[in-house]
Amino acid sequence: MISVAEALARVLALGAPLAPEEIDLDQGLGRVLAAPAVAQLDQPPFDTSSMDGYAVGAAATGDSLQVIGESAAGARFSGVLSAGEAVRIFTGAPLPAGALRVVPQEDVLRDGDHIAITEDQSSLFVRTAGDDFRAGDTHFPRRPLRPADLGLLAAMNVPRLSVHRRARVAIIPGGDELVPPGGRPGPDQIIASGDLAIAAMVERAGAIALRQPIVPDHVDAIRAAFTAAADADVVVTIGGASVGDHDLIAPTARAMGAVIDFHRIALQPGKPLMAGTLGHQVFIGLPGNPVSAQICTLLFILPLLDVLRGLPGAAPKTARVRLAADLPANGKRQHYMRATLTDEGALPVRSQESNLQSLMALADGVIIRPIGAGPAKCGEMVDYIAF
Numbered sequence: 001m002i003s004v005a006e007a008l009a010r011v012l013a014l015g016a017p018l019a020p021e022e023i024d025l026d027q028g029l030g031r032v033l034a035a036p037a038v039a040q041l042d043q044p045p046f047d048t049s050s051m052d053g054y055a056v057g058a059a060a061t062g063d064s065l066q067v068i069g070e071s072a073a074g075a076r077f078s079g080v081l082s083a084g085e086a087v088r089i090f091t092g093a094p095l096p097a098g099a100l101r102v103v104p105q106e107d108v109l110r111d112g113d114h115i116a117i118t119e120d121q122s123s124l125f126v127r128t129a130g131d132d133f134r135a136g137d138t139h140f141p142r143r144p145l146r147p148a149d150l151g152l153l154a155a156m157n158v159p160r161l162s163v164h165r166r167a168r169v170a171i172i173p174g175g176d177e178l179v180p181p182g183g184r185p186g187p188d189q190i191i192a193s194g195d196l197a198i199a200a201m202v203e204r205a206g207a208i209a210l211r212q213p214i215v216p217d218h219v220d221a222i223r224a225a226f227t228a229a230a231d232a233d234v235v236v237t238i239g240g241a242s243v244g245d246h247d248l249i250a251p252t253a254r255a256m257g258a259v260i261d262f263h264r265i266a267l268q269p270g271k272p273l274m275a276g277t278l279g280h281q282v283f284i285g286l287p288g289n290p291v292s293a294q295i296c297t298l299l300f301i302l303p304l305l306d307v308l309r310g311l312p313g314a315a316p317k318t319a320r321v322r323l324a325a326d327l328p329a330n331g332k333r334q335h336y337m338r339a340t341l342t343d344e345g346a347l348p349v350r351s352q353e354s355n356l357q358s359l360m361a362l363a364d365g366v367i368i369r370p371i372g373a374g375p376a377k378c379g380e381m382v383d384y385i386a387f
């Protein structure tokens with residue numbers, strides 16, 4: 001059994017960034033730029049007022065000034081301000097030539113076309129041209145684009161983006177016992193559910209989940225499913241990964257030319273995870289237990305999808321949190337214990353069995369227990385991954 005860290009390194013080595021494509025800016029949320037975006041102009045493009053008030057030159061409190069015109073957002077005052085003069089100005093309007101600052105209207109007394117400055121504040125209330133960014137400045141965040149990025153790119157006048165193509169991830173649930181949600185399970189059957197959760201995790205990571213029909217435990221059916229998924233970038237099977245007589249994924253994948261890099265890791269839950277390549281595709285065989293499949297997706301598939309969208313692949317971010325219960329010593333597999341986050345800290349859910357989806361849905365994250373860790377006391381700090 002290889003370690004979780006080694007398995008992650010090997011999975012990441014199977015992937016490479018997908019080719020860039022061009023999209024409209026309004027489709028950019030969650031996508032990853034493939035090249036730096038370049039600002040087409042200065043922002044602000046000119047000095048502007050940050051207040052409704054009066055643009056003035058070298059005037060001081062008590063001065064009386066003549067109002068000679070108006071500068072509004074979108075319609076500037078075209079003249080030049082001289083000593084003893086002021087220009088009525090509004091927020092976002094260009095500062096007139098000759099003006100040094102803006103006096104907010106609350107700080108003047110107006111009488112006809114004259115104002116008297118009643119108070120002087122330290123701020124100039126002027127937003128300098130290019131203070132936000134300048135033409136030629138670049139924006140290239142190494143993470144999925146957020147709403148703030150889209151706002152910035154719009155302000156930079158970048159209407160089209162070069163982003164990495166979204167990965168296509170085929171998800172193949174397998175097992176004679178499975179019936180799709182809404183179906184009628186026979187006497188020995190259950191509802192297929194794990195695959196739905198994996199598809200949702202993949203979609204949330206910005207990839208396209210291609211959900212495939214349930215595949216019976218027969219070599220020919222599994223072959224047909226792999227063939228149907230041939231245009232995906234990543235093929236993920238669920239179930240049939242272990243050592244039972246009906247666990248046919250590994251032998252069938254191998255017979256079709258798959259090169260399996262590893263099959264079994266020191267991870268709980270998720271020991272029978274396998275990873276490799278099938279032609280140009282990355283192949284990941286997830287264990288059937290739904291919690292195991294989700295933990296493996298969190299630890300390996302999501303980082304792999306980052307590599308495919310041009311980001312550095314890395315283990316999920318951990319935080320240090322307080323333990324809210326005593327824990328026994330850990331065994332020979334790194335344990336990812338489902339836990340809720342309470343005021344007292346991370347509290348493991350009542351059972352860590354890998355079939356219990358009610359507890360997976362209850363959990364806020366997982367506590368990481370390293371191989372061979374001794375008993376841990378309530379109040380100790382532990383590593384934790386939030387879902």
Ligand SMILES: Nc1nc2c(c(=O)[nH]1)N[C@H]1C(S)=C(S)[C@@H](COP(=O)(O)OP(=O)(O)OC[C@H]3O[C@@H](n4cnc5c(N)ncnc54)[C@H](O)[C@@H]3O)O[C@H]1N2
Pocket residue numbers: 173174175177178190191192193194195238239240241242243244247269270271272286287288289290292354
């Ligand atoms: N002798 C051994 N037996 C097992 C070992 C082992 O090392 N030696 N490993 C155990 C571990 S750990 C796991 S995890 C499971 C993984 O088994 P498989 O990947 O072969 O998965 P299946 O047997 O097909 O299914 C396991 C379990 O999950 C249910 N399942 C499968 N797919 C779905 C789905 N899409 N939605 C909901 N539930 C699903 C399936 O019905 C089984 O109950 O092996 C242990 N055994």
Ligand code: MOO
Pocket residue numbers: 267268269270271272287289292354
């Ligand atoms: O590793 Mo299995 O995933 O314990 O249930």
